[in-house]
Amino acid sequence: MTGRMESLDSDEKARSEQLRLLADSVAAFAAGRLPLARARRLRRALPEFEPAMMAELAGQGWTGLLIDEACGGLSLGFAEAAAVVEGLAAQLAPEPYVPVAVLAVRLLQAAAPGARRNALLAGIADGSLVPACAGQETAGDPDPERPALRARRAAGGWLLDGEARYVRPGSGASLYLLLARSEEGWALFEAPAAGLELGMEPQADGTALARLRARGLRADEALPISAEAIAAAFDQALVMNAVELLALSRRMRALTLDYTRTRVQFGKPIGSFQALQHRQVDLLIAEELTAAAVREAIGALDTGAAAARRASLACRAKIRAAETALHTAREAIQMHGGIGVTDEYDLGLYVNRTLALAPWLGNARLHRRRWLQLNPPTLDRAG
Amino acid sequence: MDFQPDEQLLSIEDAVRTLCARFDAAYWLEKDRLGGFPHDFHRAMAEAGWLGVCIPEAYGGSGLGITEASILMQTIAASGAGLSGASAIHMNIFGLQPVVVFGSEAQKQRFLPPLVRGEEKACFGVTEPDAGLDTTHLKTRAERVRGGYVLHGRKLWISTAQVADRILILTRTTPIEQCRKPTQGMTLFYAPLDRRYVDVREIDKMGRKCVDSNELAIDGLPVSDEDRVGEEGRGFEYILHGLNPERILIASEAVGLGRAALRRATDYARERVVFGRPIGQNQAIQHPLAESWIELEAAELLARRAAWKYDRGLPCGPDANAAKYYAAEVGFRACTRAVATHGGMGYAREYHVERYLREMMIPRIAPVSPQLILCHIAEKVLGLPKSY
Numbered sequence: 001m002t003g004r005m006e007s008l009d010s011d012e013k014a015r016s017e018q019l020r021l022l023a024d025s026v027a028a029f030a031a032g033r034l035p036l037a038r039a040r041r042l043r044r045a046l047p048e049f050e051p052a053m054m055a056e057l058a059g060q061g062w063t064g065l066l067i068d069e070a071c072g073g074l075s076l077g078f079a080e081a082a083a084v085v086e087g088l089a090a091q092l093a094p095e096p097y098v099p100v101a102v103l104a105v106r107l108l109q110a111a112a113p114g115a116r117r118n119a120l121l122a123g124i125a126d127g128s129l130v131p132a133c134a135g136q137e138t139a140g141d142p143d144p145e146r147p148a149l150r151a152r153r154a155a156g157g158w159l160l161d162g163e164a165r166y167v168r169p170g171s172g173a174s175l176y177l178l179l180a181r182s183e184e185g186w187a188l189f190e191a192p193a194a195g196l197e198l199g200m201e202p203q204a205d206g207t208a209l210a211r212l213r214a215r216g217l218r219a220d221e222a223l224p225i226s227a228e229a230i231a232a233a234f235d236q237a238l239v240m241n242a243v244e245l246l247a248l249s250r251r252m253r254a255l256t257l258d259y260t261r262t263r264v265q266f267g268k269p270i271g272s273f274q275a276l277q278h279r280q281v282d283l284l285i286a287e288e289l290t291a292a293a294v295r296e297a298i299g300a301l302d303t304g305a306a307a308a309r310r311a312s313l314a315c316r317a318k319i320r321a322a323e324t325a326l327h328t329a330r331e332a333i334q335m336h337g338g339i340g341v342t343d344e345y346d347l348g349l350y351v352n353r354t355l356a357l358a359p360w361l362g363n364a365r366l367h368r369r370r371w372l373q374l375n376p377p378t379l380d381r382a383g
Numbered sequence: 384m385d386f387q388p389d390e391q392l393l394s395i396e397d398a399v400r401t402l403c404a405r406f407d408a409a410y411w412l413e414k415d416r417l418g419g420f421p422h423d424f425h426r427a428m429a430e431a432g433w434l435g436v437c438i439p440e441a442y443g444g445s446g447l448g449i450t451e452a453s454i455l456m457q458t459i460a461a462s463g464a465g466l467s468g469a470s471a472i473h474m475n476i477f478g479l480q481p482v483v484v485f486g487s488e489a490q491k492q493r494f495l496p497p498l499v500r501g502e503e504k505a506c507f508g509v510t511e512p513d514a515g516l517d518t519t520h521l522k523t524r525a526e527r528v529r530g531g532y533v534l535h536g537r538k539l540w541i542s543t544a545q546v547a548d549r550i551l552i553l554t555r556t557t558p559i560e561q562c563r564k565p566t567q568g569m570t571l572f573y574a575p576l577d578r579r580y581v582d583v584r585e586i587d588k589m590g591r592k593c594v595d596s597n598e599l600a601i602d603g604l605p606v607s608d609e610d611r612v613g614e615e616g617r618g619f620e621y622i623l624h625g626l627n628p629e630r631i632l633i634a635s636e637a638v639g640l641g642r643a644a645l646r647r648a649t650d651y652a653r654e655r656v657v658f659g660r661p662i663g664q665n666q667a668i669q670h671p672l673a674e675s676w677i678e679l680e681a682a683e684l685l686a687r688r689a690a691w692k693y694d695r696g697l698p699c700g701p702d703a704n705a706a707k708y709y710a711a712e713v714g715f716r717a718c719t720r721a722v723a724t725h726g727g728m729g730y731a732r733e734y735h736v737e738r739y740l741r742e743m744m745i746p747r748i749a750p751v752s753p754q755l756i757l758c759h760i761a762e763k764v765l766g767l768p769k770s771y
Contacts, residue, residue, distance in 0.1 A: 274666035274667045275667070275670055
């Protein structure tokens, strides 16, 4: 027994050491290759990210973190993915890491193994493919009862109809993975970017969400996937989305702390005033609560928690992360004063990214409702 | 719009403040500890003529308006007498307005002068165990007998019934099922509180110990025709006449008590030294107190506007309700902050603010809940559908 405990302990130690090294290398990479000036320059660019940078991230092994070694990935977990997500989000990299390396990867992994599926995963791992997943009609999970896209069999393949929204990246995807439902159930269908009816919905941060319309769109092959696997993949992306929001909160608070330490009024730094100190303490507390919720959700993903628990924890992480980030954004601007709303100052970049990411995959209110459905009030847990 | 200080109002405030200074914090602390109606305070108010502030001069009063009365009540509460002092005379200030407006000349001659002189005390009997805000469903009934009526029923939360000589009591004379509208069939009396027929049981409560609150069990109380106010069956509309002024007065009392709490909190914040400087130098202490000052000023203006409208005979329902709602909320906030500013001492009786906090629950709850005021504003001002 003691021996087993020790070996578990040393496994834990080895993993946390590995995580630390990964976080260090992400930070070093971000400092050298992802300056804020780059994020500023890429606002409203077309495409909204640099395919060459996606290739660089692949070169580091990061787009394949979650992909099996057989498909060219590293077979690592969500704790490792979170380290990359956090590093990229903190420097406002517009590269669609969560939509591609998390959401698309997890959906493909859940599809039945086959040559095409494996090739797609290998393409993401080596950076040659940047697929965008489309399947949502409303915010949040795809509704199994009301699929945004429907598929039917046709001679030699499939025909797809419907409209999907909130597709990330909004521009620059090399192909689309359409999540559609047929009489036989859910499946992923591949569609090349060329020839699709795409609309762009610009976001506050200079990226966009795509709106995709399919009218008798032809697809050759269906990759069947279960409803539970779809739900799991969206929860996993949701938790990573919470990691991004947490990273944004931390940066906005850090900028504010620096500013209040250096900005002098009435002969002293404004950070010496309690009214500002206490507000920043409130932000730190909200941030720590969010970090705890996010940490627990990541742990649940890595240990394969049951569906209901996984979903509840993912909801909770997103609710806290979205509310904390939006609140921090407001407070950060207030504490900066006028300079907080100038384009020249970096805070606005973070605020705008927060506005774009907080509602993605469903805002806090939607997930609070979902949490309540997952955890209906009972007598022994009233209120 | 004129915000010029009114000389008469200033002189009322000044005179009342001087009078209240005779009843200091130690006096009210003792009353809060031991109970017992503040007869000496009541007598002093009567002798100075304040009890008749709103009663017409023909019946021994001063014939002034609700504006003057609200300055009186606010100043009493602000002196530190709080709701203990205010409630001791509150009913006498405006409670008999239905008699002033709807009573006969003989009734006014008989009822009003003893009240103004402080020889008689009145209490107000509307609410019942099963009819709080839903007044038309009260169950106390008055049965017709030769020459008058006999009353049966129960009343709850009747202030000063331990010491009152008479009760302005609302009863049902026609069963609600036989009335075209639920507001009809109710009759108002100014009845002698004859303890042979009325069992008055005091309710032990959170604060305002010296001004009793009671449950009344009325068993065959005889009332003569001469003590019926106005016509039989129209009591509800007579009572309505006093509701807005009562809300304006209670709003003013809440503002006054909030100011008393704020004054103690600021005094303490100036004097108490921690980490080598007065705690009032901390923004975390001074900003909430500054906020309370602003809120109390705004609440006072709401109450003044409502009183101004009432005194000019203008409709003032939303104004009076808004004043009572807001004054109670911000007054409560001021009391909470006063306790917090004192730290541990705020919990000690000798610093008085905990008593203010307990008393401040009264304007929050009575005479109408904040929720029902919001319903009223939503419905009558904003035109939203009735929700209850």
